[in-house]
Amino acid sequence: MSNSDATLANDKVSGADETGGDRRLWWRPPPTVRTPGSHHPLSWSKLPTLVRRLIVFAVLVAFWQMYMSVKHPNPLLFSGPAAAATAFVDGWRNGQIASATATTLEVLLIGMAIGLALGLVFTILATVSTVGKDFVMLMTAMLNPLPSIAILPLAIIWFGLNNNAMIFVIANAVAWPMAINMSTGFTTVNPTLLMAARNLGLRRWRMIKDVLLPAGLPFIMSGVKVSWAFGWRTVIAAELIFGTAGGSGGLGYYINTSQYFLKVPDVFAGLITIAIIGIAVEMLLNLFERRTVVRWGMQRA
């Protein structure tokens, strides 16, 4: 980088050899950290990520199958990978898992959207006013450690045995961790940047929208990840307790009824579906991070 300044001594030629032409010239990928064995051409770390993860997955499945073949557990209580895979495929073929997933995701997404929005509003309130801050701090301290499923009984009384009760519980599970992470993001914005922004004439709303939110995005993203995990757990737990709501059951309900009828492979199929959705969402969020905070140099990949 040191010669990047050299070209600027004369402003007629400024940047000519520095950035002109091939835009990639100025940037080089960071040198790969050398770990023991990484110099070997067939080393583990050189494999593509997907291949590495698939190999790990295959090994885990192999152990699972090995346990089945060696111990022969009671098929009424435990299912092997082959049976689980069959149940998974059948479940998706006949539409049962698909409709259960759709039901769960619908409730979850509505609940999360409300929860995230509330978290955002609370954080902004806490940022712009002291009363807001006191309120949000107290609420977060009280409600965040509370297992959100614990308020399901209350929610059922208030909203009845329907999706609204679940949405309420999920929103509650999501809002507080979101508010905590977001306000951490807001308060850790570096003071020079804040001063620069104030100097440039940014005030309240613009300050929040154009400085605090993007500057706090690394924390907001971890808030979204935590919220997602909380939301998922809560919705499945609520469905397990709830049984069905409004006619069609969700994934938790599917797992519960499968267990009731001792269809253990179907229980596994439900669990696999939950895991796959978890992985997919994780990938989506990571992709978003690569496009934003990583690209802006605010977070390492």
Added chain:
Amino acid sequence: MASRVARIKKGGAPVGDTTGADAPGDPSIEGTGPDLLLSANGPQPQRDLPARAASNSLPDSDSTLLSLEHVRISYRLRRSVVEAVGDATFQMDRHERLMLIGPSGCGKSTLLKAVAGFIEPEGGTIRFDGRSDLTPGPDRAVVFQEFDQLFPWRTVIENVAYPLRVTGHERAEARQRAEFFLEMTGLAAAADRHPHELSGGMKQRVAIARALALEPAMLLMDEPFGSLDAITRVRLQGELKRIADRTRVAIFFVTHSILEALTLGDRIVVLGSPPSHVRTVVDVRELGGPTDPRYIEVQQHLHEQLGATDKDLSGVEL
């Protein structure tokens, strides 16, 4: 926002009463002549400043841009109160480049932050352009020492254009203006990069371009080259000088380097150790440049002024 770059009215060359009678040992303040803005860019509207009502306490002349009157600032640490600035009194003309120099901890950055409106002084008045209720604003654009004053999520050109949008410029005009100032600071080729892809020197250049694009009445620079390597620093000093000659923007520059102060300044205000007050003011314009024999003398004088006041001269580099 209307252009903040002011022109002194043609004809009436303001002279006389700017000499700060209150500024101890300040023989140097002179009225600048009738100044024509050597307009750096076409689009800015050129207009004469409306004559400002004379303030009641200070005989501010039309050519005085900034005046500090017995300014006192202290800040609170966890247990103690540190009196940083004891009594700062000096003035600054339009288009002037004023260098504020002093030992570490003498409150020079604090003073700059007070002028920028981030800190309210405990005593005394700071009057800028006739106003004394100063809140942070783009008429006093600040360039900080830290590299992370840029918005990491905006590209270089967006960093320069965005504040212009905030101050009410049309999108196309903001972009055009940003391009112009990036060109001026030699960053045109880096316009679409993000800040983390720039070297330290380039980041400071972006900050300077961003500040200049706002066409402030005054540029506040808080050791902007303090974190740069020696070579880049010298190069940027040259750049800044060239740009300042071209735009005639007034510069309030905090530094702890005598050489930097001599290179860039019209006048140098020397602060003592805390609680600091103005020890001396040196007019550099009278000097011929580094070849002038008096240059060494002045340098020596400044050194003494700083060295005699503070044991740790280590903060000051020659």
